[in-house]
Amino acid sequence: MNQAETIISIKDRARKNFSKGFNCAECVFEAVLEHIETDLPKDVLKLATGFGGGIGLYGDTCGAIAGAVMAVSAIHGRSALPHNEDRKKAMNMAAEQLYGKPGLYRIFNQIPNKIHSKYGYTLCREITTLWQDQWLCRDHALHCREIITDAAEIAAALITGDKETISSEPFGRNVENL
Template identity: 25%
Template structure:
């Protein structure tokens, strides 16, 4: 397993959220310090604020894609739409590999129900999350490597 992918999984296993694990594992690519990366992604875990919506590994990856391909010029429509294309490619690939983009669907329970709250506190509730972090990190790693060869 490539270093960045392993690092993302290790960070998740240390207790960081899925989004934090992804952004922090790729932060040094962008001269972003680890603490800033962890803070930027801190509200995205658990399907964005533990709502069970978009998987945090996906939202973290979208942040990384923005760092890599994004623009700071509001008039640069080409760069804007190229970034959107990269995000769409990532999302398509993640959904194909993981089966969904939605945290509650991936986990099999909803944080917003009494049953889901109980389930989230049980051992093994998040046992598949390292797999989703790994999938996101692998896709990102591939896309970032591809962008180097495209230059």
């Protein structure tokens, strides 16, 4: 499967997952786990469950964003910290991995920025404000399914894209004004 086909397959699976009863985070994470080799056991999907509804329906960061971050982390995340006998050098190496150009935060920063760009928000309670009195209605489900599909596409593109390129992109909105 080429990159475009993989992205489409992940988007389609995430979209279908929602109609099977997966929550927003599970939809995205499971779709990536199904189509991308991560060497992670299938039980790792359990980690996504609590992120639905902006973390247990609390309404914070959209679960589809959390699922996308988890999926991209499964490929591009760190499995160990840089090691150096000199503590300061080790800290500098770790900071360079995250903040540098290329840097891992440049990859992950794209996910909420792209969702925010399209939907105006990243918090579940703001994205779904129209349906808070009728949470499980059809319009709400259709809206969330679109966000899930978009988050899956973003994750798939970041996973299948050239790591050097995507990790060198400029930061979008961020807490450090980088």
